[in-house]
Amino acid sequence: MTCWETFNAYAFRSIGIGENLLPKSDFTLCQQFTLIGSGLIWNVYFGALALLFGFFLATGIALAKSARSPWLSKPAEWFVFIFRGSPLFIQFFLAYEALQMLPKAGIDVFGISVDTAWTTRAWAGALFVLFLNTSAYAAEIFHGALRSIPKGDLEAAEAYGITGWQKFTRIQWPTMLRLAWPSYTNEAIFLFHATTLVFFSGFPAFxxxxxxxxxxxxxxxxxxxxxxxxxxxxxxxxxxxxxLTSGFNAVNRRLNRHLPSNQTSRIRLRPNLIR
Amino acid sequence: MFAVCADPKAIEGLTWLSCYLTSGKHLDFYWSFVTVLLLLAVTAPAALAMGFGGAMAARSRILPLSLLGKGYAALVRGVPDIVFFLFFVIALDQGLEYLKSLAVCADHAWPWQGLEFRVCQEAKVPLGASSAFWHQAYGFALAVFTFALVFGAFAANVLYGAMNAVPKAQLETAEAYGMSHGQVFRRVLMPQMWVYALPGLSNLWMILIKATPLLFLLGVKDIVYWARELGGSKTQAYEYPHPDWRLWYFLGLLVFYLCFTKVSEIVLARLSARLSRGQATAAGEAMRRAGA
Known part of the structure; x- marks a missing residue:
């Protein structure tokens, strides 16, 4: 088998397209590169979707955590503590066992039967755990950034009569993103690294x-x-x-475009390897 | 364990539960928590030592040594740690057996032949005839070394940053007093760097705690192994039949880790306050003002 044939057979093996049988003997370097690269599709799938959905939930949780009402801030604090204080590995196991407890036949909601079997599959169950996990980590980063928005900026906004929702979208949110971005980049990188745990933690590879x-x-x-x-x-x-770093760097430049170049915060890789 | 538990099928309720939770397998489960704590107790100083070595190497004025130190930290950070865990355990094992085979085996054939890794019986580590304890201890030692290697790289990065964060003026003053390089390092740099290193190191400690379930992947019989083993549904053939309870076991592990990280947070906050005393930092200054 030439390398091109191997590539055709296995390039999309991880999503079920191509040769069904994995190589059994005479392993070539080409096979290893192709199949492992094909598996990377799943890492990108988990990482990208969890990051995308997690971004919005994280913003919400960060806001809830800095809210004055304890009815909002306490649940948000607990959410962040539970997901940041325990290993992702255990969270995966726990979620898998919990999802398996759902009735196999489906749940009846107002007469409509909802299928539950798909929730134990990795593409849904593991994505859900990763989504909640990255939300908690990012919420902590965003919360820290919200707290370090310069007081003068907020006072200036109020002096101009900008309040409420408008103040949030125009002043708080952009500044929060700008301050949080270097740490958020690291979070994204290590989220992608964490996706490698999925198939070693209970979720079977279908x-x-x-x-x-x-x-x-x-x-x-x-x-x-x-x-x-x-x-x-x-x-x-x-x-x-x-x-990933180059993509996030481009966003970082855009977020900092109104500042003189010596004040922009650089993105540095910081260790946060396991969750 | 107790006399009541002699016939588990005849008892019910709380007695059953207390007998169940003190069965032989459960005692093994509780011991595996000690394994995790032992791993942390051995790995943390080892990783710190590796990190110290790495940071010293990176600071060195000899170029190859400094490149080695920096490369070590950079490589480990770019790659998912679990890859290292899976890789080093086999690689170290094979490396050791190959080296030993050079010494003890009669034929020195290249051991990687096709689909096999083959060395002679005498070169196996540990020997096939050794007791189960040695096999376990060897697995544990490999795990500790791998953890120390990976976390050492992160510690190296933190300590390197901390060494650079100590005010230059202090080091120059020490040199002006005629101290040698070693003396400046021991008397001025070392005592001061820890307060700068502590935030990074406490972050690392939290990560280390959360990395301990990965022991399971390295084949050590740790808490995850036992939670899966004990929680799985048991038929009437077993002494204590029960349905699938893995959810509850993992919930227990989750609570264990949450408590552990919470306690660590409190202790580290105290340590940070202790180290800030008398330091030329904002926290130290705040303490001096509060005292005055």
Whole structure:
């Protein structure tokens, strides 16, 4: 099999397109690169969607956490504490077991039967956990940023008669994003790193459709040689990290475009590797 | 454990529960919490030492050494840690067995042959005949080393930053008094760097706590292993039959970790206050004012 044929057969194996049977013997470097790269689709899927949905929930929770009413701030504090204070690995296990407790036949809501079987599948269940998890981490970052908005900015807004919702959309939210962006970039990077945990934490890989690390682990188990597949995963993730950083840097430049260049906050990679 | 528990099928209610929770397997489960604490107790100083070495190397004036220190920190940060956990455990194991095979085996064939890793029986680590305890201890040691290596890189980054954060004027003053490089490092830099390193290190400690369930992936019989094992539904063939209780076991683990991180937070806040005393930082200045 030439490398091009291998690529055609396995490039989309992780989403069920192409050759069904995984390679069993005579593993080539090309096979490993193709299959592990194909698994990366899942990492990007989990990371991108969790980040997208999480962004909105995180903004809401950050606002709730800085609200004066304890009816809003206490639940938000607990949400953040539970998801930041416990390992993501345990959260995955717990969610999987909890979702399995749902009745298999479906739940009756006002006479309409709601199917529940799909919730235990990784694409839904794990995405949900990652979404809540990244919301909690990002909410903490946004909350910190909300608290460090310069007092003068808010007073100036009020002096101009900008209050309420308008003050939030025009002053608070853009400043919050600008201040939070360097930390939020790190959060995004480590969220992508965390997606590798999904298929090692209870969620089964349906028809061997797994993520990059799942396939790397498959090759390492078959060949007893960890020195090829894991460095390939590492290579892919370094590329992904660089891509992500450049994207977030572009946003950062836009958020800081009104400031003199010596005042902009640079994005630095900070350790926050495991959740 | 208790005399009442001799026939678990005959008892009910709270007695059953207390017998169930003190069964032999459950005692193993409780011991696995000690395993986790032991891992933390061994790994934290080891990672700190690795990090200190890495930061010293990165600060070195010898170029290759400084590149090595910086490269070590950069590489580990760019790649998901779980990749390292999966990689190092096999790689270290194979590396050790290969080195040992060079010493003890008769034939020195290249061990990676096709789909196998083959060394002679005498080169196995630990030997096939050794007791289960040694196999477990070896697995645990590999896990500790891997954790120390990965977290050492993060600690190196934090400590490197902290060493640079100590006011330059203080170091220059020390040099002006005629102290040697080593003396400046030991007497001025070392005592002061910790207050700058503490926020980063406490963050790292929290991450380390939350990384301990990954022991399960390294094949150590830790709390996750036992929670899955004990929680799974047990038929009448077992002494204590029950339905699938894994949810409750994992809920227990969640509460354990939440309590652990909360306690750590409180202790670290106190430590930070203690270290700020008498330092040339905003926190130290606030303390001096409050005292005066």
């Amino acid at each position: 028809r061997q459709m797994g993520d990059a690390l799942y396939y790397a682990n498959y090759f390492a188990d078959k060949t007893f040689n960890p020195f090829v597949p894991y460095p390939i995963v590492a290579f892919y993730f370094i590329c992904l990290t660089l891509l």
